[in-house]
Amino acid sequence: MNALALLRERFHPALAALAEDLAAPLQIESLLEMVKPSGEAKFGDYQANFAMPLGATLKQPPREVAARVVEMVDLADVCEPPEVAGPGFINLTLRTDWLIAQLAAATTDERLGIAPAADAKTYVIDYSAPNVAKPMHVGHIRSTVIGDALARTLRFLGHRVIGDNHIGDWGTQFGMIIYGYKNFLDPAAFESSAVTELARLYRLVNTLVDFHKLPGQITAAEENLARLEEQLATAAAEPESSDKKEAQKQAKARRRLESQRDESHAELTALTAKREAVSADEELAAQAAAHPDIGTRVLEETAALHAGDAENLKLWKEFLPPCLEDIERIYSRLDVTFDHTLGESFYHDRLAPVVDDLKTKGIAVESDGAMCVFNEGQDAPMIVQKQDGAFLYATTDLATIEYRAETWQPDAILYVVDHRQSLHFEQLFATVRRWGYDQVELVHVKFGTVLGEDGRPFKTRSGDTVGLDGLLDEAIERAYRVVAENDDAKPDGAEWSEADRRRIAEVVGIAALKYADLSQNRESDYVFSYDKMLAMNGNTATYMQYAYARVRNIFARGSVDVEQLRDDGGALVVAEAAERALALELLRFSEALEETVADYRPNHLTGYLFELANRYSTFYNECPVLKAADEATRRSRLLLCDLTARTLQTGLSLLGINTVEKM
RNA sequence: GCCCCGGUAGCUCAGUUGGAUUAGAGCAGCUGACUUCUAAUCAGCAGGUCGCAGGUUCGAAUCCUGCCCGGGGUGCCA
Numbered sequence: 210m211n212a213l214a215l216l217r218e219r220f221h222p223a224l225a226a227l228a229e230d231l232a233a234p235l236q237i238e239s240l241l242e243m244v245k246p247s248g249e250a251k252f253g254d255y256q257a258n259f260a261m262p263l264g265a266t267l268k269q270p271p272r273e274v275a276a277r278v279v280e281m282v283d284l285a286d287v288c289e290p291p292e293v294a295g296p297g298f299i300n301l302t303l304r305t306d307w308l309i310a311q312l313a314a315a316t317t318d319e320r321l322g323i324a325p326a327a328d329a330k331t332y333v334i335d336y337s338a339p340n341v342a343k344p345m346h347v348g349h350i351r352s353t354v355i356g357d358a359l360a361r362t363l364r365f366l367g368h369r370v371i372g373d374n375h376i377g378d379w380g381t382q383f384g385m386i387i388y389g390y391k392n393f394l395d396p397a398a399f400e401s402s403a404v405t406e407l408a409r410l411y412r413l414v415n416t417l418v419d420f421h422k423l424p425g426q427i428t429a430a431e432e433n434l435a436r437l438e439e440q441l442a443t444a445a446a447e448p449e450s451s452d453k454k455e456a457q458k459q460a461k462a463r464r465r466l467e468s469q470r471d472e473s474h475a476e477l478t479a480l481t482a483k484r485e486a487v488s489a490d491e492e493l494a495a496q497a498a499a500h501p502d503i504g505t506r507v508l509e510e511t512a513a514l515h516a517g518d519a520e521n522l523k524l525w526k527e528f529l530p531p532c533l534e535d536i537e538r539i540y541s542r543l544d545v546t547f548d549h550t551l552g553e554s555f556y557h558d559r560l561a562p563v564v565d566d567l568k569t570k571g572i573a574v575e576s577d578g579a580m581c582v583f584n585e586g587q588d589a590p591m592i593v594q595k596q597d598g599a600f601l602y603a604t605t606d607l608a609t610i611e612y613r614a615e616t617w618q619p620d621a622i623l624y625v626v627d628h629r630q631s632l633h634f635e636q637l638f639a640t641v642r643r644w645g646y647d648q649v650e651l652v653h654v655k656f657g658t659v660l661g662e663d664g665r666p667f668k669t670r671s672g673d674t675v676g677l678d679g680l681l682d683e684a685i686e687r688a689y690r691v692v693a694e695n696d697d698a699k700p701d702g703a704e705w706s707e708a709d710r711r712r713i714a715e716v717v718g719i720a721a722l723k724y725a726d727l728s729q730n731r732e733s734d735y736v737f738s739y740d741k742m743l744a745m746n747g748n749t750a751t752y753m754q755y756a757y758a759r760v761r762n763i764f765a766r767g768s769v770d771v772e773q774l775r776d777d778g779g780a781l782v783v784a785e786a787a788e789r790a791l792a793l794e795l796l797r798f799s800e801a802l803e804e805t806v807a808d809y810r811p812n813h814l815t816g817y818l819f820e821l822a823n824r825y826s827t828f829y830n831e832c833p834v835l836k837a838a839d840e841a842t843r844r845s846r847l848l849l850c851d852l853t854a855r856t857l858q859t860g861l862s863l864l865g866i867n868t869v870e871k872m
Numbered sequence: 873g874c875c876c877c878g879g880u881a882g883c884u885c886a887g888u889u890g891g892a893u894u895a896g897a898g899c900a901g902c903u904g905a906c907u908u909c910u911a912a913u914c915a916g917c918a919g920g921u922c923g924c925a926g927g928u929u930c931g932a933a934u935c936c937u938g939c940c941c942g943g944g945g946u947g948c949c950a
Contacts, residue, residue: 262890599948657878756913759912764909823897829909
């Protein structure tokens with residue numbers, strides 16, 4: 210039961226009645242949105258704030274308007290008599306018997322009293338999308354985890370969800386592997402582990418390609434640095450303007466130049482270090498010398514693959530399965546699944562027809578030899594075909610939308626992708642609407658960059674991106690230490706086997722990693738920290754898992770047959786403040802889910818679960834369950850415990866997070 | 873240059889799309905509570921000019937304008 214939705218429903222007729230007296234139509238829906246949970250408990254459970262703006266429209270004192278609404282609205286079965294307070298707030302307190310009735314219904318309901326969406330929609334969710342030619346790294350975690358959580362939540366709410374992993378399986382990276390295979394293969398290594406050898410080949414070829422680009426880049430950087438130094442010298446020599454504003458501008462320009470200079474200097478240092486690293490490695494240096502044109506050769510291999518070259522296609526078909534197996538291994542560790550994995554290669558044959566169609570419809574036009582789509586209000590065009598005839602990812606994205614629309618007729622497509630691609634999606638969506646797919650809702654579910662604790666994009670000490678496998682290992686290892694420490698510290702001595710500890714650490718570690726990401730507002734950059742992530746308190750998965758385990762332990766200790774308890778029903782008693790606070794929070798699960806899905810923000814769900822676990826902890830401390838004063842109280846509290854456990858478990862599962870019975 | 877995002881407690885962040893002269897959490901700091909159903913917990917204290925300046929109205933962290941600071945993007949990478 211969604212109490213908020215019910216209250217809004219109840220207010221509707223009253224507002225409609227007021228609207229009749231009015232010439233201009235009232236925005237009833239937007240007024241109803243002003244019914245919301247109270248900010249403070251002393252103002253009741255919910256509050257209706259529409260009397261103030263309504264008073265202005267009706268040209269009547271808001272308090273009088275509020276009083277008239279209270280007179281007309283029928284809430285007697287749900288709420289205590291509403292109170293008008295302050296300038297015209299209507300404060301609502303749920304009747305305890307009503308609250309109890311809702312929760313009683315939830316105890317025997319598999320869905321915890323949450324009705325499936327009346328208007329079920331079809332969603333395609335595009336998430337994870339790694340490049341499969343190289344190992345997954347920290348940059349993939351957000352898309353994967355957020356996308357998975359949204360898929361699970363929407364599905365639970367009764368929508369049809371199609372999870373599609375749009376992998377990169379057709380780009381230059383495969384050209385690199387093919388080139389590497391033809392020139393640097395270690396057959397024995399390939400035999401024993403194809404993925405490992407392919408990853409090595411990718412890294413090697415990538416290093417060599419980069420190496421040969423270095424001289425040009427270093428020259429450019431040197432020139433840039435020299436130019437900046439010169440500009441800086443000129444600026445420094447300039448006399449300070451007597452005009453205050455002008456002087457400020459000068460100072461600002463100088464600061465800007467200085468920071469650009471520092472940046473340029475750092476870049477030059479990094480490039481030089483890269484060159485040194487290769488030169489210092491005898492074997493690598495020899496390989497570099499033997500393959501001076503490796504950059505263009507790689508592009509040729511890629512082009513040959515795209516053109517249908519038999520050998521390259523054969524190699525590609527051979528490489529793909531182990532690459533897919535490798536990412537699948539990570540997904541299984543993360544417990545993330547997809548309904549489809551349709552990568553770039555799947556759309557290869559559709560690209561030329563897409564461009565033709567855009568051309569025919571006059572949407573794409575030639576400009577500087579490239580096929581471009583110019584959209585209103587965007588100064589840069591979206592390029593769908595390069596001068597050399599090659600297609601781009603914009604082209605693939607268009608073909609993908611066409612396929613998805615034809616195949617699944619979705620109401621919405623969600624792209625869980627880095628916010629740095631915002632412009633690309635603006636262009637893509639604008640083009641798609643002109644192209645004719647204007648019924649499907651296209652949403653860029655954007656998220657921020659994963660940063661290290663220094664505020665720079667998260668890298669290892671040596672400057673490499675952090676592999677996802679290692680990240681998971683580290684999270685689990687740290688969780689293990691915490692688990693072991695807590696087990697050893699038990700008053701009656703450690704109670705778990707090594708296998709128990711490992712199993713719990715796995716669940717807790719992965720959960721911590723996912724939760725740290727999901728609990729953050731997805732749009733802001735996310736500072737990655739193992740320490741914060743695995744902190745044992747605060748707004749963490751561990752805290753919720755612990756609350757869950759404590760409930761389960763009560764049932765174990767008391768040898769309570771939960772099934773029997775639910776079936777027997779029995780009256781809930783909400784007497785203590787902590788009991789009522791917990792009961793009310795349990796009822797709000799449905800609101801939290803709606804809020805989460807409204808703009809695709811899992812942090813609303815994590816926030817709710819934290820609040821719930823918090824209230825449970827207070828309840829746990831203040832209200833004895835097994836040793837309750839009387840049998841009725843004991844039964845009632847057991848039911849509250851059971852509902853809490855199920856809500857926590859369900860909520861966490863919608864985030865892709867598992868629970869353990871003991872921890 | 874232009875476009876987008878952000879600036880909230882020492883640190884990391886919430887803030888339900890304008891609500892209650894009292895802006896919330898968690899870390900970190902300080903006080904208390906384990907012979908008790910798991911202290912991976914709870915109760916409490918302290919900590920803020922919500923970047924700055926104007927404006928809009930009954931009411932602004934939230935909306936508008938200008939400015940300051942940071943990040944990202946910006947015609948043939950993805």
